[in-house]
Amino acid sequence: MRLSLEARAKPARIMVWASPLIAAVGSIIGVSILFAVLGRDPLAALNILFVAPLETIDGLAELGLKATPLLLCAIGIAVGCRAEVWNIGAEGQFTIGAICGGGVALAFGGNDSWWLLPVMLLAGIAGGMAWAAIPAFLKTRFNAHEILTTLMLTYVSIQLLGYLVHGPWKDPQGYSFPQTRQFEADALLPMLIEGTRLHIGVVFALASVPLGSILLGRTMLGFQIRTVGAAPAAARYAGFSRNRIVWVCLLLSGGMAGLAGICEVAGPDGQLTPVISPGYGFAAIIVAFLGRLNPIGILFSSALMALLYLGGEGLQVSMQLPIAVTGTIQGMLLFFLLAADVLINYRVRLKPSRAAAGATGHA
Amino acid sequence: MTTTRRSLLQASLALPAAAMLPRAAGAAAPFNVGFVYVAPIGDAGWTFQHELGRKALVAALGDSVKTSFVENVPEEGADAERVIRKLATDGNGLIFTTSFGFMEPTLKVAKQFPKVKFEHCTGYKRAANLATYSARFYEGRYLTGLIAGRMTKSNVIGYVAAFPIPEVVQGINAVLLAARTVNPNVTIKVVFVSSWFDPGKERAAADTLISQGADVVMHHTDSSAVVQGAEEKGVWSFGYDSDMLRFGPKTNLTSVTMHWGDYYIERTKAAIAGTWKSGDVWGGLKTGMVKLGPLNAAVPDAVKAEVAAVQAKIEAGTLVPFAGPIKDQKGAMKVAAGKSLSDGEILGMDWFAEGVQGKLG
Numbered sequence: 001m002r003l004s005l006e007a008r009a010k011p012a013r014i015m016v017w018a019s020p021l022i023a024a025v026g027s028i029i030g031v032s033i034l035f036a037v038l039g040r041d042p043l044a045a046l047n048i049l050f051v052a053p054l055e056t057i058d059g060l061a062e063l064g065l066k067a068t069p070l071l072l073c074a075i076g077i078a079v080g081c082r083a084e085v086w087n088i089g090a091e092g093q094f095t096i097g098a099i100c101g102g103g104v105a106l107a108f109g110g111n112d113s114w115w116l117l118p119v120m121l122l123a124g125i126a127g128g129m130a131w132a133a134i135p136a137f138l139k140t141r142f143n144a145h146e147i148l149t150t151l152m153l154t155y156v157s158i159q160l161l162g163y164l165v166h167g168p169w170k171d172p173q174g175y176s177f178p179q180t181r182q183f184e185a186d187a188l189l190p191m192l193i194e195g196t197r198l199h200i201g202v203v204f205a206l207a208s209v210p211l212g213s214i215l216l217g218r219t220m221l222g223f224q225i226r227t228v229g230a231a232p233a234a235a236r237y238a239g240f241s242r243n244r245i246v247w248v249c250l251l252l253s254g255g256m257a258g259l260a261g262i263c264e265v266a267g268p269d270g271q272l273t274p275v276i277s278p279g280y281g282f283a284a285i286i287v288a289f290l291g292r293l294n295p296i297g298i299l300f301s302s303a304l305m306a307l308l309y310l311g312g313e314g315l316q317v318s319m320q321l322p323i324a325v326t327g328t329i330q331g332m333l334l335f336f337l338l339a340a341d342v343l344i345n346y347r348v349r350l351k352p353s354r355a356a357a358g359a360t361g362h363a
Numbered sequence: 364m365t366t367t368r369r370s371l372l373q374a375s376l377a378l379p380a381a382a383m384l385p386r387a388a389g390a391a392a393p394f395n396v397g398f399v400y401v402a403p404i405g406d407a408g409w410t411f412q413h414e415l416g417r418k419a420l421v422a423a424l425g426d427s428v429k430t431s432f433v434e435n436v437p438e439e440g441a442d443a444e445r446v447i448r449k450l451a452t453d454g455n456g457l458i459f460t461t462s463f464g465f466m467e468p469t470l471k472v473a474k475q476f477p478k479v480k481f482e483h484c485t486g487y488k489r490a491a492n493l494a495t496y497s498a499r500f501y502e503g504r505y506l507t508g509l510i511a512g513r514m515t516k517s518n519v520i521g522y523v524a525a526f527p528i529p530e531v532v533q534g535i536n537a538v539l540l541a542a543r544t545v546n547p548n549v550t551i552k553v554v555f556v557s558s559w560f561d562p563g564k565e566r567a568a569a570d571t572l573i574s575q576g577a578d579v580v581m582h583h584t585d586s587s588a589v590v591q592g593a594e595e596k597g598v599w600s601f602g603y604d605s606d607m608l609r610f611g612p613k614t615n616l617t618s619v620t621m622h623w624g625d626y627y628i629e630r631t632k633a634a635i636a637g638t639w640k641s642g643d644v645w646g647g648l649k650t651g652m653v654k655l656g657p658l659n660a661a662v663p664d665a666v667k668a669e670v671a672a673v674q675a676k677i678e679a680g681t682l683v684p685f686a687g688p689i690k691d692q693k694g695a696m697k698v699a700a701g702k703s704l705s706d707g708e709i710l711g712m713d714w715f716a717e718g719v720q721g722k723l724g
Binding site: 058062065066159162166175176177178182197264267268269270271273274275276277278280309310313314316317318320322323324 | 397403404431432433434435437438439440441442444445446448449450452453463464467487526527528529557710711712713
């Protein structure tokens, strides 16, 4: 007998729900074997990985904090992907958003002005949009592919940030270390839960989920976005402007990445340093696809990704496991999730193999 | 009244110590020490040396301590604070955070956990329960500069550096000043790679420097790529952080190595005994935090003797690496003859000495 994959006539509805479960069971078995081989109690390790981070208010707050930038960036990216506009450079737009909003904080902080935080947030959004406008222009004017331009602009943005914190924005009291001074208290985002680091940015991130769903599912613009992506010829025939959709998608995802950037520096960071994102803009691409480019799916996938980071640290601290193990587990989970997705569009068939067909009894 | 108040005071002072005592006394309840590492441990480099320190601590104190560590914690962003807090809530009484970028997060967590003791490596912000420690790596650099000055034929030293921060600038200037004491024609070419750990970029920078005439290369980054590249191209190299002789058996002249074990043992013992105090320790050759690794057989005996003599003088305090006269790149007198830089001036060093080619900032 041999296994073969057969394309389904249409995606199986039941598998849309069953595949995450299959993936969960598969990865729990795989991870348990790994723990057992390493001589750790699999149940205790699974508890540390998936349950312990969610048991305390502080843990939940940290989960929200970690998921916020992923969620904001991923929803913007997903909207673009639905129109086949591939914004790979959310990391760069995130950085520029942080620079623009952070610049406002450094310039006007400390005066207790009521308008400071709103202006910082708007500056962050505007910065991200402006950075994404460059690839939009290059795409619509010169047909330069946005995968290249958005990615390359990411490196430009990181160099720009480096120039600022090594140069004009360097903290004069900082022994010439490359970092700005700490933002004043009035330039920091308000906390949602006292004693934790969960700031108001998580509200923006959560709000983007229904807004993204409505945009894609209930509006003419969303219909155009989906049509341009799924059936470009039909979109052209219907008179939808592809260039307009490119602009909308890049500005939207750039603005959301910029918002994530300013929320990060005005939230937990409180200053600008040479690198402000440990790769949120890139991780968000995984999150977007893991959530099947659907805002509600992305809500779950960003939470899962955040949980994996937290649980991975827990394993290091509580079980003295090296980081390679947590990386292996993260990879295993993502592998099972994506592999199980195959079942949505394909069915597994057992076929008698050519050799077995003639022979007898050899199972 | 007075006695009561005093005894109350004493009682409150004794409390944290008393809380430690049962832990210290019985092997069943060890004292927990946490470590935060910026990179994966790997097999050489900055984090690897801290891991050796942790292992030395475990070897010295045995069952009376239990250590844990988290590796590859990004300096940037929100992760470090969470990791440090996790270690604090997990019952660690002493936590070492081993990279400059952990300064603000360590300070924040230290405020939230006044009973837990923190130690931050290479920073300058302290609190009652947050001490800082680092070492004068430039003293080791000075010795390598001496060897480089003697060994170079092209009089060009190539220097692969991470970022133009004071610690890096100190090393570059120290090498130049030492090399010029034995060879006044030496110049240093610097390439900044904007990363602490990027073997590809480090190697590319080393190749560039070698093609520009450098016949001695050294690096202030965390991988051994430069040493390996030099071995292939047949030019001299110096290692950093760890002994890197095995990565360049023919051409690696020696390495500036770092040793944290003694410090970790001493501070952990103090924390267990209740005598731990915040402060700042800036070790060096004398305290053994910085050492020169084994010298390559290619280093002539006369140079070996010279290096040993200079090392003895630095340890005795009779030779100071940053003693005048020192001119900066523009030729302006930065340190007058007979003067030397204060620790504060060294810690904030943001200028290159005359003879260094490359731009700062």
